Amino acid sequence: MEFPQARKSIERALGAGKLVVCVGNCTIKYAGRAASKISEGDRLLVIKHDGTFLVHQSTGMKAINYQGPGSVVSVAEENGELIVKSERTKPMHELIEVHFKRVDYCDSFEMHDDTKLQLFGSEKELARILMQDLHLIEPGLTPLKGESDVKRGSIDILAQDSAGSTVAIELKRRSAGLDAVTQLKRYVEQLQKRKGRRVRGILCAPEITANALKMLAGEGFEFFKLDYEIANPSAKIKGLQRKQKVLGEYGP
Amino acid sequence: MEFPQARKSIERALGAGKLVVCVGNCTIKYAGRAASKISEGDRLLVIKHDGTFLVHQSTGMKAINYQGPGSVVSVAEENGELIVKSERTKPMHELIEVHFKRVDYCDSFEMHDDTKLQLFGSEKELARILMQDLHLIEPGLTPLKGESDVKRGSIDILAQDSAGSTVAIELKRRSAGLDAVTQLKRYVEQLQKRKGRRVRGILCAPEITANALKMLAGEGFEFFKLDYEIANPSAKIKGLQRKQKVLGEYGP
DNA sequence: GCGATCAGCGGCACG
DNA sequence: CGTGCCGTTGATCGC
Numbered sequence: 001m002e003f004p005q006a007r008k009s010i011e012r013a014l015g016a017g018k019l020v021v022c023v024g025n026c027t028i029k030y031a032g033r034a035a036s037k038i039s040e041g042d043r044l045l046v047i048k049h050d051g052t053f054l055v056h057q058s059t060g061m062k063a064i065n066y067q068g069p070g071s072v073v074s075v076a077e078e079n080g081e082l083i084v085k086s087e088r089t090k091p092m093h094e095l096i097e098v099h100f101k102r103v104d105y106c107d108s109f110e111m112h113d114d115t116k117l118q119l120f121g122s123e124k125e126l127a128r129i130l131m132q133d134l135h136l137i138e139p140g141l142t143p144l145k146g147e148s149d150v151k152r153g154s155i156d157i158l159a160q161d162s163a164g165s166t167v168a169i170e171l172k173r174r175s176a177g178l179d180a181v182t183q184l185k186r187y188v189e190q191l192q193k194r195k196g197r198r199v200r201g202i203l204c205a206p207e208i209t210a211n212a213l214k215m216l217a218g219e220g221f222e223f224f225k226l227d228y229e230i231a232n233p234s235a236k237i238k239g240l241q242r243k244q245k246v247l248g249e250y251g252p
Numbered sequence: 253m254e255f256p257q258a259r260k261s262i263e264r265a266l267g268a269g270k271l272v273v274c275v276g277n278c279t280i281k282y283a284g285r286a287a288s289k290i291s292e293g294d295r296l297l298v299i300k301h302d303g304t305f306l307v308h309q310s311t312g313m314k315a316i317n318y319q320g321p322g323s324v325v326s327v328a329e330e331n332g333e334l335i336v337k338s339e340r341t342k343p344m345h346e347l348i349e350v351h352f353k354r355v356d357y358c359d360s361f362e363m364h365d366d367t368k369l370q371l372f373g374s375e376k377e378l379a380r381i382l383m384q385d386l387h388l389i390e391p392g393l394t395p396l397k398g399e400s401d402v403k404r405g406s407i408d409i410l411a412q413d414s415a416g417s418t419v420a421i422e423l424k425r426r427s428a429g430l431d432a433v434t435q436l437k438r439y440v441e442q443l444q445k446r447k448g449r450r451v452r453g454i455l456c457a458p459e460i461t462a463n464a465l466k467m468l469a470g471e472g473f474e475f476f477k478l479d480y481e482i483a484n485p486s487a488k489i490k491g492l493q494r495k496q497k498v499l500g501e502y503g504p
Numbered sequence: 505g506c507g508a509t510c511a512g513c514g515g516c517a518c519g
Numbered sequence: 520c521g522t523g524c525c526g527t528t529g530a531t532c533g534c
Contacts (some may be wrong), residue, residue, distance in 0.1 A: 002390070003461070006297075019275070019296060019310055021273055021275070021296065022493050023271070023273070023361045023363075025283050029504050029526075031482070031484070032527060033527040034371060034372060034373035034374065034425075034482060034526095035371075035372040035482045035484050035485075035527090036369050036370060036453075036527080037370055037484070037485075037508085038368070038369045038370065039367050041363075041364065041365030041366070041367045041368070042362070042363040042365050043365065044271060044273065044361075044363075046298075046308065046327070048298065048308075048310060048311055048312075049310065049311070050310075050311040051383070052311065052312060054313070056298065056300075057363075057365050058271055058300060058301065058302075058363030058364075059300055059301070059302040059304065059321065060300075060302070060304060060514095060515095061304050061306070061318065061320045061321060061322065061514065061515090062514065062515080062526095062528095065369075066313065066527080067527090068313045069311065069312065069313060069530075074298035079466045080527080083381050091527085092380075092527095094527075101525085104361060105359070105361065106267065107357070109275045109294070109296075109356060109357065110294070110296070111275075111293075111294040111296075111309075111310030112293065112294050112310075113293030113294050113295065113310050114293070115290050115291050115292070117288050117290045117317075118288060118289055118290065118318045119286060119287075119288045119512080120286060120287040120288065121285070121287055122286065122510080122511085122512090123509095123510060123511085124510085124531095124532095132358065145340050145384045147532090147533085149508090149533080149534080151463070152463070152467055153429060153430055153508065153509080154508065154509070154533085160518080172510095173286075173511090173512090174285070174511095174512090174513095175522095177522070177523065177524090178404055178405055178438070178522085178523070178524095179431070179435075179523085179524085182434050182435070182437075182438050183431075183434065183509090185434075186430070187432050203531045209521090209523085210521090210522090211403070211520060211522070212522090214403075215404055217325055218503070224316070224415045230283070230286060230287045232283070232287050232312070233289070234291070235285075255522065257518090282512080284512060285512040286511095286512045287512085288512080312529095312530090313529065314511095314513095314529065314530075317512090318512085320514075343512085346512075371527085373527080374525080374526085374527095375524095375526085376517095376525085377524060399517090399518090401518080401519080401523090405522095405523065405524080406518090406524075424525095425525085425526090425527095426526095426527090426528095427507095429507070429508065429509095430506095430508070430509095431508080431509085435524090461506080461507060461508085462506095462507090463507075463508085464507095496532090
């Protein structure tokens with residue numbers, strides 16, 4: 001495909017708010033929060049009317065170069081190359097330059113779409129359900145507040161047990177690692193400082209790594225294995241089972 | 253574009269290892285680690301020969317539905333729809349179904365590209381440079397080890413000060429938040445348990461949030477503002493300045 | 505707007 | 520393979 005034609009196609013499309021799709025051989029330079037370059041190869045360029053700018057290689061899931069909504073796109077012909085630039089200033093000045101040596105395909109499309117994805121099984125959804133089902137953890141455990149902000153972050157679920165003790169619950173929709181335990185620890189420490197007495201920490205997740213479980217036990221926290229299913233169009237908690245922990249069973 | 257033609261185009265492309273680009277009106281269902289659905293709208297579908305499967309709306313940076321390399325793609329015509337499926341089993345069974353009511357464009361491309369992106373300014377690169385420049389933090393601070401694994405994670409840089417004390421350094425390439433301080437705290441606690449004596453914790457980042465700085469000070473750690481630039485084709489540390497901290501200056 | 509956290513996170517490196 | 524953690528993380532929601 002000839003450069004002038006491709007150039008006009010892109011310019012017209014940008015003005016008309018259309019989606020641009022372009023395939024060809026190019027080199028790319030990027031400078032901004034980081035910097036990158038890549039030598040010649042065939043790639044796919046997608047430009048959306050909101051300024052989204054994506055360059056994909058022939059393999060791999062993520063774009064090798066990208067710019068979020070809000071970037072300003074321009075096209076030029078120079079030294080026998082078709083140069084497409086994307087510039088933004090939002091987090092800082094960032095520039096991508098795609099230098100096409102050859103364009104195999106370039107066209108644009110009107111895209112009508114006023115819908116939004118409905119997602120089920122998010123952590124927030126699980127938390128909302130779990131709030132109603134705290135008795136699955138233990139009888140007498142009652143919810144106080146969901147998504148409760150403390151000075152050092154926000155606790156997923158705040159509850160109270162039958163003895164009147166405060167309980168901080170950290171929920172994960174997938175396997176919990178060290179970071180989850182560390183997070184819980186931060187909240188519990190903060191709450192204890194505020195309340196002046198012992199606060200229980202409970203981690204709910206479908207799995208937990210061995211290392212995280214050791215740390216959890218060392219901190220005196222509890223783990224509950226969360227069994228859930230995503231029954232469209234919502235999620236459902238199938239079970240909540242205490243993972244037995246014996247003090248001193250796990251190494252330091 | 254007619255469905256049979258689009259279907260053949262996709263099937264042939266998949267067999268030939270080409271990149272498929274398809275634009276049209278569709279609904280999408282997804283079920284796997286989570287679940288989602290979306291009603292009719294115009295979208296862009298990209299299928300790579302490695303099984304990567306991406307569906308984009310006309311705005312926004314991220315694909316609304318996706319599958320990483322390794323998914324198995326199939327096409328069918330059914331009830332007046334062109335149905336493209338992507339199935340995988342890797343983390344678990346996951347299925348995307350794209351139901352096209354209309355196809356505006358569908359073609360495939362041979363993509364030759366044996367190059368890899370060269371990225372500059374990563375944290376790892378900064379760490380390597382900083383290791384040589386620990387004197388910028390304080391005279392007599394000497395590197396012991398980079399990326400040092402302890403039982404509860406891995407420390408970016410392990411060092412020793414002129415008094416012989418162990419120093420754990422956590423490095424961030426962008427503004428540090430509570431999570432960075434929490435991470436550092438975990439490492440320091442682990443080291444202290446192992447060494448049996450006080451270990452210093454230092455956080456190096458271009459910025460730190462006010463809240464994180466409070467927590468840092470409360471833990472007795474130190475913050476150094478990291479000033480760097482990415483001078484292609486490498487990064488360079490321009491300065492490293494102690495952020496003054498006075499005990500008790502920050503609230504709990 | 506910043507700030508904290510989630511994400512179907514993905515990707516990488518190391519044990 | 521799991522585990523930990525970075526990412527030009529992006530996206531969201533609360534303050």
